[in-house]
Amino acid sequence: MASVAASAPMPAAGRRGFRLRWLGEALAHGYVWAWLAVFALPFVATLAYSLRTPDGEWTISAYQYVFGSFTGNLLLSVQTTVITIVLNLVIAVPAAYAIVRYPIPGKSFVLSTLNLSLYTPAAVMGVSLVIAYAFLFRIPQTMTGLIAAYVVGTFPLMLVPIIVALRDLPTVFEEAARTLGATRMQTFWRVEVPLLGPGISAGILLTFVIIFNEFLVTLFIAGPSTTTAALRVYNLTRTAGFQPSTAALATTMQLVSFVVVLLFFRFFGSRYLKGTYLI
Amino acid sequence: MTRVQLDLVTKRFGATIAVDAVSADIQDGEFVTLLGPSGCGKTTTLRMVAGLVDPTAGQIRFDGQVVNAVPSHRRNIGLAFQSHALFPHLTVARNVAFGLEVKGTPKAETKARVADMLDMVELAAYADRMPAQLSGGQQQRVALARMLATDPRVLLFDEPLSALDRNLRDTLKYSILDLQRRTRKTAIYVTHDQSEAFAISDRIFVMNEGRIEQEGTQLDIYLRPRTEFVANFVGDNNAISGEVAGFVPGEPGEPRLVDVRAGDLRLRGMDPGNVREGDRVLAFVRPENIEIVADGFGGDGENLLRGQVEQIVFEGPTVRLLVDVGGTPVKVTAGGIDRLTLLDKERRDVTLRLQDVTVVRDDPNVAA
Numbered sequence: 001m002a003s004v005a006a007s008a009p010m011p012a013a014g015r016r017g018f019r020l021r022w023l024g025e026a027l028a029h030g031y032v033w034a035w036l037a038v039f040a041l042p043f044v045a046t047l048a049y050s051l052r053t054p055d056g057e058w059t060i061s062a063y064q065y066v067f068g069s070f071t072g073n074l075l076l077s078v079q080t081t082v083i084t085i086v087l088n089l090v091i092a093v094p095a096a097y098a099i100v101r102y103p104i105p106g107k108s109f110v111l112s113t114l115n116l117s118l119y120t121p122a123a124v125m126g127v128s129l130v131i132a133y134a135f136l137f138r139i140p141q142t143m144t145g146l147i148a149a150y151v152v153g154t155f156p157l158m159l160v161p162i163i164v165a166l167r168d169l170p171t172v173f174e175e176a177a178r179t180l181g182a183t184r185m186q187t188f189w190r191v192e193v194p195l196l197g198p199g200i201s202a203g204i205l206l207t208f209v210i211i212f213n214e215f216l217v218t219l220f221i222a223g224p225s226t227t228t229a230a231l232r233v234y235n236l237t238r239t240a241g242f243q244p245s246t247a248a249l250a251t252t253m254q255l256v257s258f259v260v261v262l263l264f265f266r267f268f269g270s271r272y273l274k275g276t277y278l279i
Numbered sequence: 280m281t282r283v284q285l286d287l288v289t290k291r292f293g294a295t296i297a298v299d300a301v302s303a304d305i306q307d308g309e310f311v312t313l314l315g316p317s318g319c320g321k322t323t324t325l326r327m328v329a330g331l332v333d334p335t336a337g338q339i340r341f342d343g344q345v346v347n348a349v350p351s352h353r354r355n356i357g358l359a360f361q362s363h364a365l366f367p368h369l370t371v372a373r374n375v376a377f378g379l380e381v382k383g384t385p386k387a388e389t390k391a392r393v394a395d396m397l398d399m400v401e402l403a404a405y406a407d408r409m410p411a412q413l414s415g416g417q418q419q420r421v422a423l424a425r426m427l428a429t430d431p432r433v434l435l436f437d438e439p440l441s442a443l444d445r446n447l448r449d450t451l452k453y454s455i456l457d458l459q460r461r462t463r464k465t466a467i468y469v470t471h472d473q474s475e476a477f478a479i480s481d482r483i484f485v486m487n488e489g490r491i492e493q494e495g496t497q498l499d500i501y502l503r504p505r506t507e508f509v510a511n512f513v514g515d516n517n518a519i520s521g522e523v524a525g526f527v528p529g530e531p532g533e534p535r536l537v538d539v540r541a542g543d544l545r546l547r548g549m550d551p552g553n554v555r556e557g558d559r560v561l562a563f564v565r566p567e568n569i570e571i572v573a574d575g576f577g578g579d580g581e582n583l584l585r586g587q588v589e590q591i592v593f594e595g596p597t598v599r600l601l602v603d604v605g606g607t608p609v610k611v612t613a614g615g616i617d618r619l620t621l622l623d624k625e626r627r628d629v630t631l632r633l634q635d636v637t638v639v640r641d642d643p644n645v646a647a
Binding site for chain 1: 329330331350351352353354355356357358360362364366367368377378381382425426429435
């Protein structure tokens, strides 16, 4: 009945309905785009600032510092991020197996404890680490200290997506591999790792996004030789005011994170990021 | 080329006994089926043979060698799962090659073997597809090729067809039988579907509550059920409760017969060998083994029952009747021309002749 009514010759009413619908859709799109613009505005402003000279000319000369005096900071950021990701993986994969596949008494308590750092304010964490590093471990202001702090802080971000992926993975693939003659290790590398891939890569992405941009905890525990890119942006702004070169460093960091996240969604989709920090 | 023996194999999960002292001797090249309802322990038994579950007690032997402590990947078995369990990230060819690759088979040999296996299941054209691009039947055939590629000693099937639709099941069960016959490997097949079990087995083990109720050929199981459970589980059956009234010698060379008194009814059936006069027994007769004899047939001989037709259901090749015999409902299946004459006439009073009556002890410990 509905389709008959729609195709019936009622030109005036039909045209009015079409116009109303068009208006509704335009409003809906406009609403979404308006908010997107509001969210993107700070980044666009930073980008614009990095491209301006004091005389109001457009130039990319500020970006020479990204490949000049800032290179060390960016490299340190990349280095600490990569090492932290590797350490997180080495700890989180066996931990996820233990939690999902084996009966452990007090499983939910263990899981809550492991996630503790996610609920701890960064400043509290920073203070605790300063105390612990100075008096307990004697690693203040070192890269080791930095990486250790990042692992403690982001380990749950790696663990949770891998747990989700492992729970979704039926044991039948493992059993099929075993009956076909694969050892425990062969089964792990040839069957389970590829099938856990999306979960593992989600963990890698989350760790990357957080650590590469981490600032507050770093502020507490970094020293002069361990100034990450994010900390450098803060230090420069505090000491020299807001310069186009600082804006260029900020924009570069933003771009790196943006591209990494974009690539992730392109290749793995958003399934394993559900319920995590990102969505 | 392997004889598989289970010797009092038991599996407990906490307080529940999943498999209770199961013994079986499966000959080299034999195709046996473990048949039973869900939860009867058949899958757990199979998984113990596969090495995926450790027995709590008992021994599993391949060719006389105890394999209890041999891990799954060194037992050299092939296991077909209910879901095909193909690795979703590998192509069809890589799936079939998996078992060979992990065993370090040379590349050229692996390639040739994979081609052979895919030819055998008629899927050579699909070598480069991903499993998700195949139909359910094709996936299960790839799984068969994968399990046969490593030339396993024993083939194990865990309800491999239960996820498929009926037509496919019918075709594939004969493909499985054909592959087993051609490779002449010992096979253990788990199913809850009796028609599947009957179609492909050399021997059937009927399982219930962790125990083997009866083992035997299709005919043994169907015509000579030895327990109430087997009589009820396999095929359709009428159970008439009564007691042993006496024994009669059988035909020369045949076992003796037993007379059963069930209220006003008198039935004569095969002697199960474990009953005495006065014992409570159940007499079983299959609906298709009941003949409807002509009106006014005289006499009150044994296994002749008079009753009234309560219900008639026409099913095409057969007609099913429900006949009230002195208060006991008896199911009857009539075929051939009988089914049409029964429909034509408004006949209420019928005389039934029961054939192949099986008698089993009415064990009060076993719930009906």
